[in-house]
Amino acid sequence: MTYQEKLSAIRKQMKADQVEAYIIPSADPHISEYLPKHYKCIPFTSGFTGSAGTLVITHDFAGLWTDSRYFEQAAEQLNGSGFELVKQKIQHAPEYIQWLAETLNEGAVVATNEQLLSVLLGDLLTQELSVKNITLQSKDYLSSIWENREALPSAAAFLITEANTGKSVSSKLAEVRAALSKYHADYHLISSLDDIAWLFNIRGKDVNYNPVVLSFALISQDHATLFINPDKLTEEEKVTLLKSGTEILPYEDIEHALQNIPANTSIFIDPKRNCYAYSKLIPASVSVIKETNPSTHFKAVKNETELTNTRDAMLKDGVAITRFLKWLSESIGKTKITELSAAAQLRKYREEQEGFIGDSFNTISAYKAHGALPHYAASDESDVEVLPESLFLVDSGGQYFYGTTDITRTIPMGTTTEEEKTDYTLVLKGMIDGCKAKFPKGTCGYQIDAITRKPLWDHAINYGHGTGHGVGFFLNVHEGPQVFNPTNTPVPVAIGMITSIEPGVYRPGKHGIRIENLVQAVALEVNEFNEFYGFETLTIAPIDTTIVKKELLEKVQIEWLNTYNAHVFEKLSPLLSVEEVKWLQEATQAI
DSSP: OOHHHHHHHHHHHHHHHTOSEEEEESOOTTOOSSOOGGGOHHHHHHOOOOSSOEEEEESSOEEEEEOGGGHHHHHHHTTTTTOEEEEOSSTTOOTHHHHHHHHSOTTOEEEEOGGGSBHHHHHHHHHHHGGGTOEEEEOOOSTTTOTTOOOOOOOOOEEOOHHHHSSOHHHHHHHHHHHHHHTTOSEEEEOOHHHHHHHTTEEOSSSSSSOOOOEEEEEESSOEEEEEOGGGSOHHHHHHHHHTTEEEEOGGGHHHHHHTOOTTOEEEEOTTSSBHHHHTTSOTTSEEEEOOOHHHHHHHBOOHHHHHHHHHHHHHHHHHHHHHHHHHHHHBTTBOOBHHHHHHHHHHHHHTSTTEEEESSOOEEEEGGGGGSTTOOOOTTTOOBOOSBSEEEEEEOEEETTEEOOEEEEEEOSBOOHHHHHHHHHHHHHHHHHHTOOEETTOBHHHHHHHHHHHHHTTTOOOSSOSEEEOOSSSOSSEEEEEESSSOOOOBOOTTBEEEEOOEEEETTTEEEEOBEEEEEEEEEEOSSOEEEEEEEOOOOOOOOTTOOGGGSOHHHHHHHHHHHHHHHHHHGGGSOHHHHHHHHHHTOOO
């Protein structure tokens, strides 16, 4: 079926059910960012492959709501599909709800598959649309038209030991139960796959890039149940989990378990990370407490074992990145290099590292104008040759058995313009200021975001994405609850959190620049004013200085840059060959 035929088939079902609008979110019953193929509903329906967006279909309009990261990609992919691009003003904001409220008639019916809708969005939709007596119904209009739909993944899961994670399952369960007691919660439903992976020391291969396994968890003060396809675990692993106080039940049994929560008890659910359909299975007599999963906060603050292991992963990743940068500098102009072949070469260097599991996200390998698309994904159709001129942006990461990495370097390939040099220096300046920030306890991400943006703001330049995101331990490369962006998210930076610092400049049709390191929050000093925190930079890979405009940098920024590159040389040189050490010594020379 073509996309237009699929659209017609959906509208036919809508007409039969007297539904005026149908919503297709980018989600699964776990409200995941990265989805198993079975749940890639937006690509199936419209052809759009970006990781964020919502389709809304009425009888005379079909639109994709997405943010500025995907405007060019969406315009191209939606061409001829019957869907139009609707440009969101604010990233992740459900602006389509207001559009529905303004567009639909009084008493209209809106439908969506409520297994793919978060509790937060379900409540918001119901509330906002009730003003016009518009009702929400749960309908699945895709299954009947989705031929050869991919089955749910069946790859084996595996347990990781306390020696790797620093905490046992039973101790983590005790932490969660203590938090539940403060809320007087009898039960706790967890649907978010990264929270479950952290809590039960389990990893899997069900979702690209994220080492998670499809599962649900239901926890009380004296019992824990993991709902998972039992074939994913060995008998020995099941016994290990049982010894930690965890019962294993089939994945689909979660629905029955929720319907049978005892009357007049209470259940704790995270409204952002549980689906609306399952929240409605909870009996009416059960009181529902809606707050962020306690495990989300615990998981964000890495323990000493996780931090030690992550530093090891950073060393391995630094070796791979250094070999890639050396190869690139020595091959450009001599061998044909394209965006895709460069990404493949970087993957090869990572694969050579002990403990490498896979990429932590789809590598952004973007030359010249493609770099101006922050989430550009090179394809056979878009792939271009990298030439000895201008800038090449490579944003990539690895999943290692002992950590997760995420790094961006923008590399001058030869001749560069004054504008490229200025933009590069200002981005570097912002990244340095973010990394060397010193701040009082209680500081939130939006304050770090502003510190990082200031060098760019001073030149009337800004960027449309956040400055930083949390990163998991051998888990999701995007992890909450902390985020460094302009929204006033009330989550203070805590000691042990790992977050990215990644400012950028994007000039459509010209170039894009982003430089990214991962940092760990650390304690610096205590005085009569407060406790003061700062960041330890975890990423260990050279930062190019060949096009830096030194006059735009302050003395402390130059000192930071020289100290950082010297640290990179010191840490990586024992792991490299004589030739690689010679190249790295040249690349990390002080300016």
